Amino acid sequence: MTRLRPPVEHADRLPRPPRRIGLGSRLSRWDVKLSPYLYISPFFLLFFVTGLFPLVYTGWVAVHDWDLIMGQGEFVGTKNFVEVLTGRDFWTALTNTFSIFLLSSVPQVFAAIVIAAALDTNLRAKTFWRMGVLLPYVVAPVAVALIFSNLFADKFGLINSALGVLGIDPVGWHSQRLPSHLAIATMVNFRWTGYNALIFLAAMQAVPRDLYEQAAIDGAGRVRQFWSVTVPMLRPTIIFVVITSTIGGLQIFDEARMYDQFGRGGADGQWQTLTVYLYELGWTRSNFGRASAVAVLLFLIIVLVGLLNFWITRRIASSEVKR
Incomplete structure (x- = not known):
């Protein structure tokens, strides 16, 4: 008696032996x-x-009474924050920080875009110019601060000497508040403008060249192409640079610390930033508790300003897209 075989079309329905997983x-x-x-x-x-x-x-x-030598003390809660916020030095340092930040970050972004646009053209020795733009960023911040502090010296500085030749009275770059902020902002711009320019240059080179050709066919000149094609395509990069400049600008330390030989932000705190004030509280006054409170407040300020910058730039970009 022969055993019947299952049809071929139903062979895959038959149970198969379990496969062993090695x-x-x-x-x-x-x-x-x-x-x-x-x-x-x-x-x-x-x-x-x-x-x-x-x-x-x-x-x-x-939230503790912390000394540099004795270490951790008793729990004090918000006492350090109250002492910092009710003191005059904190608000002076906060005002100086925002002043230097605005004088450095705003011109820096515009200058970086212009330099990147110039580097994006058909220049000879492109690599040389791009490396030359990046060179100030490679120089040590302490060296930059020492050089610029001598350039902006009140009595024998090169800047005041040049102003004297032009018949202009010397400026108190170290004794006056706003001139000292301008001098420190100049250092920051000198170091970071080229770095941001290369970021913008990389974004510009990613823009499709067909857009420029179409704009040229429509009769747009170089300036019109820059504002109508390049700048709109740079919106994400501009947002990135603005946020990073905000974070770095509110943490200015090296330039303000090395602007004079004492490093305390001036005799009356003319250019004392929050980071310099934090350093003085921690390492000069040996009060780590109040210094840490300033650090926490600075962190919250950076987060709030960064979110505000992000919201403003996104709103501007979205409004321009709707137009």
């Missing part, structure tokens, strides 16, 4: 699942060690 296939599956997290884990580990933990620990120190 150790190699299991490891390959785990590798596919875990390898992306392993690749990005170094960043999060470094962020936790160098970013998140110091921030949390600074908040812990800010």
Whole structure:
């Protein structure tokens, strides 16, 4: 008696023996699942060690009476914040910080865009000019501050000597508040304008050249192409540069610290920024609790100003797109 075979079209419905999964296939599956997290884990580990933990620990120190020599004291709650906010030095340093930030960041962005537009043209020795623009960023901040502090010296500085030749009275670059802010902002612009210009240059080179050809066919000149094609395509990059300039501008330390030989922000705090004030509280007055309170307040100010800048730039960009 012969055994009937199942039809061919129904053979795939028959139960199959269980497949044994080997150790190699299991490891390959785990590798596919875990390898992306392993690749990005170094960043999060470094962020936790160098970013998140110091921030949390600074908040812990800010609510304690902490001395540089004696270490942690008793819990004081918001006492350090109240002493900082009710003091005159904090508000003077905050005013100086915003003044230097506005005098440096706003012209810096415009100058960087203009320089990037010039570098995006058909210049000879493009690599030379691009490296030359980046050269001030490579120079050490301390060296830049020492050179510019001598240039802006009140008595024997090169700037006042040139003004004297023109018949203009010498300016108190160290004794007056606004001139000292201009001098420090000049240092910041000298260091960071070229760096931001290269960022804008990279964004400009990513703009499709067909847009310029179409604009030229429509009769648009170079200036019109710049404002109608280049600037709108740079909106994401402008937002990025504005936010990074805000974060860096509100943390100005090297230029203000090295602007004179004493490094305290002037005899009356003419150019004392929040970071210099923080440094003085921590390392000169040995009051780590109040210094940490200033650091926490500075962090909150940077976050608020950064969010405000992001909101304003997004609103401007969206309104221009609707037009």
